[in-house]
Amino acid sequence: MKHRLSKTGAWLRRRAENVLALMLLAMFLVFVLQIVFRYMLNLSIGWTNELSVVLWIWIVLFGSAFVIREVEEIRFDFFWASASNNARRVMQLICAGALVALFGVSLPGVIDYVTFMKVESTAYLKIRFDYLYSIYVVFAIAMIVRYMWLAVLAVRGKAPEAFDPTKAGSGV
Numbered sequence: 001m002k003h004r005l006s007k008t009g010a011w012l013r014r015r016a017e018n019v020l021a022l023m024l025l026a027m028f029l030v031f032v033l034q035i036v037f038r039y040m041l042n043l044s045i046g047w048t049n050e051l052s053v054v055l056w057i058w059i060v061l062f063g064s065a066f067v068i069r070e071v072e073e074i075r076f077d078f079f080w081a082s083a084s085n086n087a088r089r090v091m092q093l094i095c096a097g098a099l100v101a102l103f104g105v106s107l108p109g110v111i112d113y114v115t116f117m118k119v120e121s122t123a124y125l126k127i128r129f130d131y132l133y134s135i136y137v138v139f140a141i142a143m144i145v146r147y148m149w150l151a152v153l154a155v156r157g158k159a160p161e162a163f164d165p166t167k168a169g170s171g172v
Contacts, residue, residue, distance in 0.1 A: 016066035020059060027055040047124035054122070054132055061135045065142035070150060070160070085159035092160045096151035103144045111137055 034048035083091065114137055117129035154160070 013067070016062070020063050020067050023055050023059050023062070027052055027059065030055070050122055050124045054125075054127065057132070058135050061139040065135075065139040070146065089154045089157070089159045092154040093151055096147040096154065099147045100144055100151065103140050103147075107137075107140055107144070110140055 030048045030051050034045065034052070037043045037045050037048070080088065080091070114130050114133050117133060120129045121127060122129070122132065150160075
């Protein structure tokens with residue numbers, strides 16, 4: 001059962017990466033289209049800028065919710081790297097508790113505000129703001145679930161990985 005769940009999770013993660021790559025491709029193509037229309041055809045089109053911004057919001061929040069792993073998040077490595085396994089577990093537990101509490105407390109207000117925003121829409125494409133910002137609700141719920149799971153792992157005795165400078169790549 002655990003193997004099947006792990007395999008399904010890996011498949012879903014790859015599909016999330018595919019969706020993220022398609023959003024990035026769409027943003028790039030719209031950006032190129034905007035350049036062609038503005039500088040080659042001397043025509044200004046506003047919907048390309050709007051779509052680029054919408055895609056950027058979705059790329060950042062969708063990617064943070066479903067693609068970026070916990071070990072790829074930004075940390076203060078100075079403290080993290082010098083800490084023992086038990087100290088990292090305690091830091092993980094404190095951080096997870098704080099984030100779950102903050103996202104949890106803000107979630108009802110966020111949902112209320114996002115649903116209220118159905119009365120507004122974007123200027124060019126007329127995308128309702130509740131649809132546009134619904135990704136933040138998904139992001140917040142994903143962060144709550146992720147950090148609850150990391151807290152459970154810390155309580156069970158699994159220490160988060162220590163920073164290994166030999167594995168550092170792109171700065172992530």
